[in-house]
Amino acid sequence: DVVMTQSPLSLPVTLGQPASISCRSSQSLVHSDGNTYLNWFQQRPGQSPRRLIYKVSNRDSGVPDRFSGSGSGTDFTLKISRVEAEDVGVYYCMQGTHWPPFTFGPGTKVDIK
Amino acid sequence: QVQLVQSGAEVKKPGASVKVSCKASGYTFTGYYMHWVRQAPGQGLEWMGWINPNSGGTNYAQKFQGRVTMTRDTSISTAYMELSRLRSDDTAVYYCAREGDSSSQLSFDLWGRGTLVTVSS
Numbered sequence: 001d002v003v004m005t006q007s008p009l010s011l012p013v014t015l016g017q018p019a020s021i022s023c024r025s026s027q028s029l030v031h032s033d034g035n036t037y038l039n040w041f042q043q044r045p046g047q048s049p050r051r052l053i054y055k056v057s058n059r060d061s062g063v064p065d066r067f068s069g070s071g072s073g074t075d076f077t078l079k080i081s082r083v084e085a086e087d088v089g090v091y092y093c094m095q096g097t098h099w100p101p102f103t104f105g106p107g108t109k110v111d112i113k
Numbered sequence: 114q115v116q117l118v119q120s121g122a123e124v125k126k127p128g129a130s131v132k133v134s135c136k137a138s139g140y141t142f143t144g145y146y147m148h149w150v151r152q153a154p155g156q157g158l159e160w161m162g163w164i165n166p167n168s169g170g171t172n173y174a175q176k177f178q179g180r181v182t183m184t185r186d187t188s189i190s191t192a193y194m195e196l197s198r199l200r201s202d203d204t205a206v207y208y209c210a211r212e213g214d215s216s217s218q219l220s221f222d223l224w225g226r227g228t229l230v231t232v233s234s
Binding site: 037039041048049050051054055058060092094096097099100101102103104105106107 | 148150157158159160162172173174175176208210213217218219220221222224225226227
């Protein structure tokens with residue numbers, strides 16, 4: 001199984017400041033079709049997960065443009081350009097290239113300093 | 114409105130089975146794979162498997178093979194996940210999640226609100 005790791009696991013941030021979360025996979029996430037199926041999800045307190053980013057850098061409809069995804073191979077990053085109060089929650093990366101199983105990272109908890 | 118509506122919370126005894134439903138609305142139910150993901154209290158997300166609502170075909174995570182059964186009823190646009198021989202560590206919120214279309218496949222673009230299953234004697 002592909003193991004996903006994230007760092008940091010806890011990220012206290014100041015409102016209006018940038019934030020960055022790293023996600024690494026135990027093997028390359030480049031699929032035989034040429035796509036890289038790395039996704040990012042946000043889970044606000046008490047809510048279901050919500051997809052933010054798919055295929056590394058494609059932002060979902062309705063996701064603020066302060067969220068961006070980047071990376072390749074085994075190293076990926078989610079960046080928030082200016083953190084807002086509504087961004088508090090846990091962020092998960094997930095790979096869909098080598099399934100079964102689909103695997104998630106352990107999550108990064110973002111809160112306000 | 115595009116949404117997934119899940120059944121209510123369940124309390125089960127160890128060794129019992131639970132069946133969770135997920136009713137889709139606002140889109141063509143048979144056009145998208147449905148996945149199930151669970152989250153133990155205070156823990157991360159764990160993928161359990163998927164069902165193709167069109168064919169009924171399934172694929173389960175090895176961890177749940179033999180204990181999980183995913184089915185669907187296309188007449189009411191509802192997917193089901195049944196987990197048997199429940200143990201205390203099956204206590205979790207169970208989510209159904211729709212796989213995206215061809216432009217965002219192998220990812221989950223729509224999630225239900227979750228169903229809490231508590232296993233306790």
